[in-house]
Amino acid sequence: MNEEQAVLNFFAQKENLPLALSVANQVDGTRQKLNNDFWLALSERIVANTSKWRILTTEDRNATECLVGLYLQPETEQKLYLRPMLEQQYLGDTLRIYYGLMWSAVPTLEQKQLSAIKTLHNTFQEAGFKSNESFLAWQWTSYYPRNMDFLLRFSTTADALLNEAAGLIQNLLVTHRDALHFANTALRESSRNVAISVVSLDKLRVNIER
Numbered sequence: 001m002n003e004e005q006a007v008l009n010f011f012a013q014k015e016n017l018p019l020a021l022s023v024a025n026q027v028d029g030t031r032q033k034l035n036n037d038f039w040l041a042l043s044e045r046i047v048a049n050t051s052k053w054r055i056l057t058t059e060d061r062n063a064t065e066c067l068v069g070l071y072l073q074p075e076t077e078q079k080l081y082l083r084p085m086l087e088q089q090y091l092g093d094t095l096r097i098y099y100g101l102m103w104s105a106v107p108t109l110e111q112k113q114l115s116a117i118k119t120l121h122n123t124f125q126e127a128g129f130k131s132n133e134s135f136l137a138w139q140w141t142s143y144y145p146r147n148m149d150f151l152l153r154f155s156t157t158a159d160a161l162l163n164e165a166a167g168l169i170q171n172l173l174v175t176h177r178d179a180l181h182f183a184n185t186a187l188r189e190s191s192r193n194v195a196i197s198v199v200s201l202d203k204l205r206v207n208i209e210r
Helices: 003-012 014-048 115-126 148-156 158-175 177-209
Strands: 053-059 067-074 082-090 095-103 135-140
Touching (some): 014 158, 053 082, 095 158, 158 177
Antiparallel strands (some): 082 095
16 A cells, blocks of 8 residues: 555544545645636736737636636727637536637627628637637637646646647637737727717707707
């Protein structure tokens, strides 16, 4: 019997349950810290190699100080745009990281039908990405951020892991740079047109009332 199995057998004994639970709580805290460290380090890695985008981390809505991902925001302010992102998803007994392009707000049907949007959507579909109401394109990665193999790799060879993960976003930005720029520009212009239409209708109502 090796030392690891001996320790596991020790904690499996009923009389050692309080100690086992105490250790489990500490291990959970360590996992959470490593998880946050990963997202912060990945954010810094992407910032160092990406221009014309702002990088923001995402927190768990139900848990304070718990990072779950990151996304990129264009330097030019606009309400509706497609944001490159990476995020971890709870799958019942584990977490898995996915990435792709997420809508920053709910688009109209007309905005989804814009030529630049349809072109980008088709390109990602052909590359094997999925889509739904929230995402123009998304795909699972091979990363399970709370699993032992991932955490040990992050602890021992962080640079290699961070370069791999950052490469997913950087490859997306490089490969689809022009198409993504055209898509977000089209969304910005379409949003302006909607605002102009609303103003025009308001003026029309005033004129009718007069």
